[in-house]
Amino acid sequence: xxxxxxxxxxxxxxxxxxxxxxxxxxxxxxxxxxxxxxxxxxxxxxxxxxxxxxxxxxxxxxxxxxxxxxxxxxxxxxxxxxxxxxxxx
Numbered sequence: 001x002x003x004x005x006x007x008x009x010x011x012x013x014x015x016x017x018x019x020x021x022x023x024x025x026x027x028x029x030x031x032x033x034x035x036x037x038x039x040x041x042x043x044x045x046x047x048x049x050x051x052x053x054x055x056x057x058x059x060x061x062x063x064x065x066x067x068x069x070x071x072x073x074x075x076x077x078x079x080x081x082x083x084x085x086x087x088x089x
Contacts, residue, residue: 002076004069010061013042024048024087025076029068031060044068046075048086 007029008018017030025046032043034057042064047053056071058064076083 002069002073004066007065007069010065013060013065014040022072022076022083024083024085025072025079027072029065032057042068044071046072048082 002022006020008016012018013029013031017028019026019028021027025048027044027046030043030045032041034041040060042058042060044056044058045053046055054075056068058067
């Protein structure tokens with residue numbers, strides 16, 4: 001299970017993307033400047049195969065990061081067979 005304490009804070013994400021993996025599930029968190037939005041948003045992406053990516057757009061703050069970690073854990077639990085198929089471990 002992914003833990004919030006293992007993810008980078010907002011100040012890091014203002015300048016850099018954060019990437020990682022967990023048992024075959026690859027993910028990235030990054031600041032997004034979307035047209036028509038008041039301020040930046042947090043993009044949370046996950047994938048196992050290059051052709052199949054999923055994304056959540058959340059608030060760019062500590063709460064958005066926490067929700068992103070929760071979403072990643074939900075996706076991991078809900079698609080265990082997918083991650084196991086591509087896992088090296």
